[in-house]
Amino acid sequence: MRGTMDYRAPQTIDSGAPQTADSGRKDIVLEARGLVKRYGQVTCLDGCDFDLRVGEVLAVIGDNGAGKSSLIKALSGALIPDEGQILVDGEPVRFHNPTDARRYGIETVYQDLAVAPALDIATNMFLGRELRRKGPLGRYLRILDKPAMKHQAEQEMSKLKIGLRSMTSPVENLSGGQRQGVAVARAAAFAQRLVIMDEPTAALGVRETGQVLDLIRRIRDRGLPVILISHNMPNVFEVADRIHIQRLGRRAAVVLPTECTMPEVVAIMTGATSTGGPAPAGA
Amino acid sequence: MASTKAAGAEIKLRNSVGSFAKNAPDLATLGPVIALVLAGLFFSIKSDRFLTGGNFSLILQQVMVVGTLAIGQTLIILTAGIDLSNGAIMALGNILITKLAVDAGLNPFLAIGLGLLACTAFGLLNGGLVTTIRLPPFIVTLGTLNIAFALTHIYSNEETISDLPAALTYLGKTFNVGQTEITYGSLLMIALFGIAWCILTQTSAGRHIYAVGDNPEGARLTGIRTRRVVLTVYAVAGFIYGIASLLLVSRTGVGDPNAGQTDNLDSITAVVLGGTSLFGGRGSVAGTLLGALIVGVIRNGLQLIGTKSIYQVLITGILVILAVAIDQLARRRKA
Numbered sequence: 001m002r003g004t005m006d007y008r009a010p011q012t013i014d015s016g017a018p019q020t021a022d023s024g025r026k027d028i029v030l031e032a033r034g035l036v037k038r039y040g041q042v043t044c045l046d047g048c049d050f051d052l053r054v055g056e057v058l059a060v061i062g063d064n065g066a067g068k069s070s071l072i073k074a075l076s077g078a079l080i081p082d083e084g085q086i087l088v089d090g091e092p093v094r095f096h097n098p099t100d101a102r103r104y105g106i107e108t109v110y111q112d113l114a115v116a117p118a119l120d121i122a123t124n125m126f127l128g129r130e131l132r133r134k135g136p137l138g139r140y141l142r143i144l145d146k147p148a149m150k151h152q153a154e155q156e157m158s159k160l161k162i163g164l165r166s167m168t169s170p171v172e173n174l175s176g177g178q179r180q181g182v183a184v185a186r187a188a189a190f191a192q193r194l195v196i197m198d199e200p201t202a203a204l205g206v207r208e209t210g211q212v213l214d215l216i217r218r219i220r221d222r223g224l225p226v227i228l229i230s231h232n233m234p235n236v237f238e239v240a241d242r243i244h245i246q247r248l249g250r251r252a253a254v255v256l257p258t259e260c261t262m263p264e265v266v267a268i269m270t271g272a273t274s275t276g277g278p279a280p281a282g283a
Numbered sequence: 284m285a286s287t288k289a290a291g292a293e294i295k296l297r298n299s300v301g302s303f304a305k306n307a308p309d310l311a312t313l314g315p316v317i318a319l320v321l322a323g324l325f326f327s328i329k330s331d332r333f334l335t336g337g338n339f340s341l342i343l344q345q346v347m348v349v350g351t352l353a354i355g356q357t358l359i360i361l362t363a364g365i366d367l368s369n370g371a372i373m374a375l376g377n378i379l380i381t382k383l384a385v386d387a388g389l390n391p392f393l394a395i396g397l398g399l400l401a402c403t404a405f406g407l408l409n410g411g412l413v414t415t416i417r418l419p420p421f422i423v424t425l426g427t428l429n430i431a432f433a434l435t436h437i438y439s440n441e442e443t444i445s446d447l448p449a450a451l452t453y454l455g456k457t458f459n460v461g462q463t464e465i466t467y468g469s470l471l472m473i474a475l476f477g478i479a480w481c482i483l484t485q486t487s488a489g490r491h492i493y494a495v496g497d498n499p500e501g502a503r504l505t506g507i508r509t510r511r512v513v514l515t516v517y518a519v520a521g522f523i524y525g526i527a528s529l530l531l532v533s534r535t536g537v538g539d540p541n542a543g544q545t546d547n548l549d550s551i552t553a554v555v556l557g558g559t560s561l562f563g564g565r566g567s568v569a570g571t572l573l574g575a576l577i578v579g580v581i582r583n584g585l586q587l588i589g590t591k592s593i594y595q596v597l598i599t600g601i602l603v604i605l606a607v608a609i610d611q612l613a614r615r616r617k618a
């Protein structure tokens with residue numbers, strides 16, 4: 001199992017310093033350089049670097065307030081960084097809102113899910129990009145194609161093996177894991193390039209967590225790289241190909257789960273040890 | 284063997300009950316229908332004049348102004364807003380249309396157009412204040428309520444305008460369905476309900492209105508331009524209030540600065556009775572029509588059986604609290 005992942009996963013332990021040498025590498029899907037975001041006195045991103053490679057699950061871990069959500073919000077267009085650069089396939093891009101990022105095939109499952117509980121599953125899957133009827137009814141009157149949306153939602157659910165049958169039941173009637181399933185399926189269905197998930201297992205029980213981890217693997221096996229933010233160390237070690245450790249608003253290190261133990265990772269995360277390799281840029 | 288069979292049957296039964304419960308419209312949808320039927324039954328037993336075509340037409344005329352206002356109110360409440368100003372905006376439209384046509388001698392259609400424009404502008408003002416300065420809708424519309432009220436009284440000089448040109452009261456004209464005379468205004472109200480229903484249930488715009496009321500931040504993150512949705516809703520509501528002011532002109536035959544003073548609360552009553560949640564994101568314009576009819580039927584029925592009109596107010600008040608309580612309970616159960 002690990003072996004098959006390893007050929008995708010890069011070989012060395014990156015410590016954050018050599019990332020400029022990586023720039024322009026063919027296998028980097030999404031990259032960020034020196035992201036800064038300040039809220040008044042609070043600096044939640046402080047020169048943060050980031051890279052995501054083809055076909056990998058990259059875990060982003062860090063203490064509360066380390067800037068994980070801020071980082072992925074910048075990468076998904078939900079937050080506009082004050083400074084820094086984001087590159088998609090080596091091309092600099094600017095995201096002004098989530099729709100911009102989505103145009104680049106970047107889909108996000110936010111920490112607070114961003115589903116509309118009163119609306120049904122199919123509606124939530126297509127929220128903001130509803131399918132319209134063919135012909136003048138759709139073009140001029142903008143009438144929705146509900147059967148098509150329902151059908152496609154069903155297909156996506158079964159492809160990802162999410163056991164939800166009735167696409168017309170409101171999301172609020174679902175369990176936490178099922179809601180998570182809806183949000184993940186929405187991202188997976190539309191993502192062309194990569195999927196970002198912010199703490200998708202935070203509120204879930206053991207069994208549901210396992211299901212979401214399976215989902216993550218399935219998405220990766222479709223060829224979509226996944227960015228996974230999580231506090232759950234065993235989960236991270238279970239699915240991640242590489243681990244980005246966020247600390248004080250910047251990347252402290254990138255490690256391979258195969259070559260690192262959990263205590264070592266926690267030590268870097270909390271600042272108990274330095275990064276184990278060359279010190280991160282600017283640290 | 285027999286026991287497994289029984290168990291199988293039981294599972295089947297439970298499943299079907301489960302799916303029934305899932306598919307059955309919830310209390311919020313069913314409640315208004317039941318209330319309307321009960322009220323109808325009660326009054327048709329109490330009075331033999333209640334269940335006649337003529338009386339039905341009368342009820343429609345009595346609810347057409349409030350019903351139309353309630354369409355705009357529903358749109359706004361679905362976005363988790365509230366509009367306290369719609370009665371005052373309508374009164375302003377009413378005075379503008381009549382005074383421009385009569386005193387200023389404008390072409391009646393131009394006067395109507397300007398009235399609609401003014402009401403839409405007020406809606407835009409509400410929406411603009413809510414979306415850009417992010418003031419609570421309650422406060423914004425309380426302010427514009429007073430502004431519109433004052434403008435109405437300043438512009439009208441407290442005078443009632445009569446001798447209207449025929450074009451202004453055209454919607455009060457009737458046509459016959461069998462023996463029953465129906466006004467064009469009632470028909471217009473029902474058509475507006477139909478259009479609003481189509482937009483809310485069959486188009487992306489409708490979905491976005493629900494989503495914005497249900498989870499504004501979530502809606503933004505899915506790429507919906509939430510501020511534009513809210514602004515549009517308030518502006519469209521304003522336009523609908525303009526139509527309501529025209530209906531008011533056609534129903535009363537005069538321009539009265541004091542018209543429509545209770546209509547704002549009545550429009551909220553209709554929305555709430557119709558099962559739309561004051562917290563936004565849930566409800567329907569079909570429910571609002573039922574809600575408006577419930578208010579209309581109760582008023583009309585109590586009049587028919589000769590009850591003092593103050594009891595109509597009393598009963599409406601009780602019903603509103605009941606409806607809001609049901610909404611609250613339903614939410615608490617789901618949370």
Ligand SMILES: Nc1ncnc2c1ncn2[C@@H]1O[C@H](COP(=O)(O)OP(=O)(O)OP(=O)(O)O)[C@@H](O)[C@H]1O
Nearest residue numbers: 039042043044062063064065066067068069070071
């Ligand atoms: N809108 C905001 N306004 C002010 N401060 C903010 C805002 N958003 C985030 N912050 C601050 O930025 C810092 C980083 O927040 P962020 O949500 O990115 O952390 P996180 O790593 O995702 O934490 P968690 O593990 O709790 O999800 C925190 O100190 C937070 O208080």
Ligand SMILES: [Mg+2]
Nearest residue numbers: 068069070111
């Ligand atoms: Mg977070």
